[in-house]
Amino acid sequence: MKPMETISQLSRDEVLSRVRELAGKYARLISITCVDVGQLFELIYVFEDELKMVCFKTEVPHGTTFPSISSLYPGAMLAENEIRDQFGLQFDGIAIDFGGYMFLSHDSPRKPFIKEVRVKGAMKKDEGESG
Amino acid sequence: MRASTVVPFGPQHPVLIEPLQLKLVVEDEKVVDVVPALGYGHRGLEKGAELNDIVRNIFMAERVCGICSFIHSWCYCACIEELLGIQSPPRAEFIRLISAELTRLHSHLLFLGLLADGFGFESLFMQFWRIRERVLDLMEAISGGRVIMGNCAIGGVRKDIDQDMARAIVKEVGEIGRDLRPPIKAILEDYTVKQRTVGKGILTKEEAVKFGAVGPVARASGLRTDVRLLGEGPYGEVDFSVVVEDGCDAYARTAVHAREVFVSLDLIRQAVGKLPSGEIRTKWKGRVRGEVIKRMEQPRGEMMYYVRGNGNRTLERFKVRTPTFANLPPLLKMLPGCELADVPVIVISIDPCIACTER
Numbered sequence: 001m002k003p004m005e006t007i008s009q010l011s012r013d014e015v016l017s018r019v020r021e022l023a024g025k026y027a028r029l030i031s032i033t034c035v036d037v038g039q040l041f042e043l044i045y046v047f048e049d050e051l052k053m054v055c056f057k058t059e060v061p062h063g064t065t066f067p068s069i070s071s072l073y074p075g076a077m078l079a080e081n082e083i084r085d086q087f088g089l090q091f092d093g094i095a096i097d098f099g100g101y102m103f104l105s106h107d108s109p110r111k112p113f114i115k116e117v118r119v120k121g122a123m124k125k126d127e128g129e130s131g
Numbered sequence: 132m133r134a135s136t137v138v139p140f141g142p143q144h145p146v147l148i149e150p151l152q153l154k155l156v157v158e159d160e161k162v163v164d165v166v167p168a169l170g171y172g173h174r175g176l177e178k179g180a181e182l183n184d185i186v187r188n189i190f191m192a193e194r195v196c197g198i199c200s201f202i203h204s205w206c207y208c209a210c211i212e213e214l215l216g217i218q219s220p221p222r223a224e225f226i227r228l229i230s231a232e233l234t235r236l237h238s239h240l241l242f243l244g245l246l247a248d249g250f251g252f253e254s255l256f257m258q259f260w261r262i263r264e265r266v267l268d269l270m271e272a273i274s275g276g277r278v279i280m281g282n283c284a285i286g287g288v289r290k291d292i293d294q295d296m297a298r299a300i301v302k303e304v305g306e307i308g309r310d311l312r313p314p315i316k317a318i319l320e321d322y323t324v325k326q327r328t329v330g331k332g333i334l335t336k337e338e339a340v341k342f343g344a345v346g347p348v349a350r351a352s353g354l355r356t357d358v359r360l361l362g363e364g365p366y367g368e369v370d371f372s373v374v375v376e377d378g379c380d381a382y383a384r385t386a387v388h389a390r391e392v393f394v395s396l397d398l399i400r401q402a403v404g405k406l407p408s409g410e411i412r413t414k415w416k417g418r419v420r421g422e423v424i425k426r427m428e429q430p431r432g433e434m435m436y437y438v439r440g441n442g443n444r445t446l447e448r449f450k451v452r453t454p455t456f457a458n459l460p461p462l463l464k465m466l467p468g469c470e471l472a473d474v475p476v477i478v479i480s481i482d483p484c485i486a487c488t489e490r
Contacts, residue, residue: 007422007424026340028340028343028356029343030343030426030433030435030452030457031435031437031450031452033437033448033450033452035439035447035448044424044437046424046435046437048356048433051356051360051361053424053426055424073341073343074341074342074343074460074464075342075343075457075460075461077460078456078459078460079452079456086177096166101170102169102170103169103170103173103489104170104173105170112175112178113177113178
């Protein structure tokens with residue numbers, strides 16, 4: 001079986017220099033994913049360089065901002081706006097800023113992907129499944 | 132100095148089958164800027180997937196998109212299989228490939244029909260959709276579902292393809308290929324089609340990389356990119372060539388779709404011919420722990436799944452990056468400078484799927 005992709009852990013500054021390096025090599029941005037892990041957000045950057053995936057992540061404390069990479073990768077604008085919608089994490093210097101309302105409307109629940117937000121009908125987190 | 136006017140294109144528009152709004156800043160008849168307005172079809176599916184158990188999520192994933200649905204369920208199941216440390220049987224992998232290529236086939240025929248409809252070529256639209264019905268009939272015969280096949284399961288597939296069915300697929304695929312030649316010749320060679328598409332919505336190779344274009348949009352700009360080239364799963368056991376055009380315009384994007392139809396037909400034929408014997412499903416039991424990133428080639432381009440489990444019944448995070456999500460920034464690059472009348476054809480030429488973009 002093919003091994004899982006390795007996601008390396010980088011610091012905030014290392015992320016930005018790594019993104020600059022990848023932009024210089026004409027690597028393509030695939031996605032930016034955010035995960036709420038309690039007091040921190042994990043930001044996971046995925047690029048494609050010569051058909052190979054390059055993945056790395058960094059940690060961002062709740063209540064802080066993170067630099068946008070949309071000046072290097074204009075397509076990052078949508079992913080960063082989506083993360084702001086879902087988690088409330090703001091990106092500095094974003095190309096088009098929807099202000100937290102790209103997908104969500106003004107009467108939607110705010111930051112719905114934060115783990116503290118309880119959703120009606122959620123299943124209990126207990127047993128595993130089988131099939 | 133010319134006065135600017137903002138013309139809202141969508142969310143309801145005759146050429147849009149799904150709600151998307153583009154605020155077009157125009158000077159006379161020329162588009163000078165464009166700002167998208169999204170959220171009309173947002174369903175919160177990623178959050179929903181964190182609330183359901185991992186088996187129910189197969190059906191959730193399959194409904195991310197109503198067109199390329201099967202490949203969503205395949206990618207989700209492949210992620211869970213990797214986290215569980217199981218592998219689906221070879222026969223199941225080939226049935227998945229056949230289902231995925233049928234999905235690509237009907238999606239591309241849907242696109243070609245909609246494009247013809249977009250510039251008023253109604254009879255061509257009907258020809259493509261008439262043939263597309265036969266692809267949906269094949270999907271129904273294999274799985275019971277005409278669009279949402281519901282055939283993918285964690286560890287394999289639910290329904291097998293017997294010998295009679297395999298013979299019927301090969302026969303029908305051959306006839307579909309034969310019947311598709313005249314309408315595809317029309318869309319690639321007709322004078323009026325060329326007038327509406329050649330030189331419209333230019334996206335250069337450099338811009339395609341910078342703005343993150345994927346799938347037929349990227350391949351029409353000269354980029355040889357296709358996740359199937361990685362040869363993962365059954366794609367490593369079949370021969371196919373990636374269709375690349377260098378026109379960088381709406382015509383090149385149409386040509387990529389048109390030529391890929393025959394690649395998919397050939398892949399289905401090969402997969403049926405090489406269908407291994409054996410089981411179609413691996414039994415499994417366990418919990419999902421860890422994180423995995425997987426990519427698959429949808430009809431509209433590369434799709435990425437990020438799945439993370441922490442040993443519970445539900446997922447910690449479920450993230451989907453769909454092809455149209457990646458192709459929207461390139462669209463915003465294509466539109467400025469074009470004539471207002473060309474906007475519908477340029478928008479259709481990226482084959483937008485808003486339901487899966489917003490999830």
